[in-house]
Amino acid sequence: MSSTPSPSFRNNLVKEIPNLRAFAASLSGSMQTADDLVQDTLLKAWSHAEKFTEGTNLRAWLFTILRNTYYSMYRRRGREVQDTDGLYSSKVAVQGNQESAIDLADFRVALAKLPEEQREVLIMVGATGLSYEEAAEICNVAVGTIKSRVNRARNRLAELLDIKGPSDLGPDRASFAVVQASNP
Amino acid sequence: MHEWTKNLLGSALKSYYDDLVAAPIPDRFIMLLAELEAKETRDE
Numbered sequence: 001m002s003s004t005p006s007p008s009f010r011n012n013l014v015k016e017i018p019n020l021r022a023f024a025a026s027l028s029g030s031m032q033t034a035d036d037l038v039q040d041t042l043l044k045a046w047s048h049a050e051k052f053t054e055g056t057n058l059r060a061w062l063f064t065i066l067r068n069t070y071y072s073m074y075r076r077r078g079r080e081v082q083d084t085d086g087l088y089s090s091k092v093a094v095q096g097n098q099e100s101a102i103d104l105a106d107f108r109v110a111l112a113k114l115p116e117e118q119r120e121v122l123i124m125v126g127a128t129g130l131s132y133e134e135a136a137e138i139c140n141v142a143v144g145t146i147k148s149r150v151n152r153a154r155n156r157l158a159e160l161l162d163i164k165g166p167s168d169l170g171p172d173r174a175s176f177a178v179v180q181a182s183n184p
Numbered sequence: 185m186h187e188w189t190k191n192l193l194g195s196a197l198k199s200y201y202d203d204l205v206a207a208p209i210p211d212r213f214i215m216l217l218a219e220l221e222a223k224e225t226r227d228e
């Protein structure tokens with residue numbers, strides 16, 4: 001008989017939902033697919049709760065489930081849907097130019113052009129707080145592979161967004177760089 | 185790659201991701217977990 005997941009397990013699952021959705025949306029390019037993926041992930045996590053080792057990284061464990069589910073069940077329908085308009089709509093469009101020298105709309109387009117294996121890894125280590133080691137475990141590849149995927153992803157993004165480096169500074173980018181330097 | 189470029193890409197990536205994380209959570213997930221929990225309690 002399987003044991004009931006503890007209330008703390010449930011609460012921690014709830015806390016991870018925003019990250020699961022963000023990762024799923026980044027993988028699939030569709031919020032609808034992302035929500036289906038998150039639902040499947042929560043169901044699997046609940047029914048296999050006894051396989052989670054307390055004290056280890058729940059996010060890494062959940063990402064592993066979500067990613068495996070995506071590649072085994074969703075990938076084909078994933079990026080065909082592309083309802084990204086509904087995903088970002090109001091908020092982000094306004095933010096872009098004010099806070100970052102890279103327009104976020106441009107960034108999203110560039111990110112979507114990356115090969116899946118590069119995009120997922122860049123997001124894991126660059127945005128979700130997972131370590132290279134955790135990303136390696138999630139993707140079941142060597143840490144060196146993760147590092148090289150991240151490097152290739154960055155280089156490709158710089159190319160797609162036409163960023164050449166500090167010498168490429170326009171006035172906006174120069175001021176942004178100053179802001180960045182004073183707010184690390 | 186220059187550190188400056190890495191930082192620029194890194195902050196764009198974080199803005200992109202943080203916006204997704206900040207999206208409101210649909211009720212269906214909270215309801216799903218409540219149902220699962222209720223079911224476990226019934227089964228015990």
